[in-house]
Amino acid sequence: MTVFSKAIGFFMSLLLSLVLMAQEDELSIYEMEDEKFRELFTMDIKLKLASPHNIHHMHEKGDIMVRIMHLNMAKEGLLDGSSELSLADANAAYMVAPKSMDMSMDVLGVMYAPTDDITLMFMIDATTKSMDLNRRMMMVDTPFSTDSSGIGDFTVDILYALEDTDTNQFIISAGLSIPTAKINHRDDTPMAADMILPYGMQLGSGTVDPRIALTYIHIYELHTLGFYANARLRLYDNYRGYHLGDEFKATGWITYFLDASKAIIVRLDYESKGNISGEDDELVFGMSPMADPDQYARESICAGLGFTYLKDDWQFYANISIPIHENVDGIQLEKDLSYSVGITRTF
Ligand SMILES: [Cu+2]
Numbered sequence: 003m004t005v006f007s008k009a010i011g012f013f014m015s016l017l018l019s020l021v022l023m024a025q026e027d028e029l030s031i032y033e034m035e036d037e038k039f040r041e042l043f044t045m046d047i048k049l050k051l052a053s054p055h056n057i058h059h060m061h062e063k064g065d066i067m068v069r070i071m072h073l074n075m076a077k078e079g080l081l082d083g084s085s086e087l088s089l090a091d092a093n094a095a096y097m098v099a100p101k102s103m104d105m106s107m108d109v110l111g112v113m114y115a116p117t118d119d120i121t122l123m124f125m126i127d128a129t130t131k132s133m134d135l136n137r138r139m140m141m142v143d144t145p146f147s148t149d150s151s152g153i154g155d156f157t158v159d160i161l162y163a164l165e166d167t168d169t170n171q172f173i174i175s176a177g178l179s180i181p182t183a184k185i186n187h188r189d190d191t192p193m194a195a196d197m198i199l200p201y202g203m204q205l206g207s208g209t210v211d212p213r214i215a216l217t218y219i220h221i222y223e224l225h226t227l228g229f230y231a232n233a234r235l236r237l238y239d240n241y242r243g244y245h246l247g248d249e250f251k252a253t254g255w256i257t258y259f260l261d262a263s264k265a266i267i268v269r270l271d272y273e274s275k276g277n278i279s280g281e282d283d284e285l286v287f288g289m290s291p292m293a294d295p296d297q298y299a300r301e302s303i304c305a306g307l308g309f310t311y312l313k314d315d316w317q318f319y320a321n322i323s324i325p326i327h328e329n330v331d332g333i334q335l336e337k338d339l340s341y342s343v344g345i346t347r348t349f
Pocket residue numbers: 059060061067113
């Protein structure tokens with residue numbers, strides 16, 4: 003679990019430095035007198051602290067927000083359905099089996115509000131995926147790794163506030179994912195040089211995908227409840243002859259305000275994804291579970307802990323998340339720890 007200990011160390015030092023950084027003369031909300039409390043802790047500030055950073059939110063007319071976010075997701079070990087599977091067992095069925103995977107993503111996002119009711123959101127990412135695998139042939143194990151990196155799919159969303167009061171925010175959003183990512187990344191393997199990489203190592207869908215989302219936030223005196231759900235649909239085959247499965251995500255969270263500039267966020271994330279339809283003819287079916295379109299569906303629940311810090315027009319975010327339930331079709335890598343850090347600046 004080196005990824006785990008690295009991430010924990012990283013987070014602890016990050017949190018510590020933030021807390022030290024934030025040690026100014028601000029009163030804790032529990033110490034504030036009523037008047038001072040209301041003066042500092044406006045609705046506007048509560049709203050900014052209320053949501054984790056990958057959740058949709060509205061802006062006031064004329065606002066522009068720029069976001070930079072770094073996300074790291076690790077997978078380690080194998081699952082067959084919902085039970086663990088050894089590499090040897092996977093290799094007994096397939097010549098090539100995955101051992102672990104690391105995905106690192108840098109996201110650049112821009113939000114702009116042409117009116118108070120409508121906010122536009124644009125996002126693009128640069129992603130690196132690297133996978134460690136094992137080939138077993140004639141009782142000989144050959145470990146190897148493959149990498150892919152480049153830009154991901156560009157997304158644009160329109161957010162509309164169905165309700166926007168002092169205590170409630172209800173946002174509906176619709177958008178598109180535009181296939182700016184390459185879906186023919188290749189790498190050298192012990193089987194062949196410059197081989198096409200399997201679906202899971204590609205960086206995008208190759209299709210224009212509609213996205214819809216709902217966000218609901220209710221703000222209380224010292225905390226917030228939030229719910230977010232989104233769906234991403236795949237409607238037709240890309241030029242390689244397949245389409246990825248539909249994706250559905252739901253997040254529920256509670257934000258605890260620590261004071262007028264800091265909050266802790268506890269969250270649960272549900273995620274499900276369907277199998278792939280069609281196939282990329284260049285992939286050798288049967289060589290590896292990753293070349294099988296029917297071994298891509300998965301369902302997971304993760305628990306996360308986040309922190310956000312607001313300073314004038316800047317806002318800092320950090321989140322760490324671990325899987326608590328996972329169920330996959332066929333043989334797939336098992337989720338491990340993921341973390342993200344991000345910063346936003348509003349103009
Ligand atoms: Cu924003």
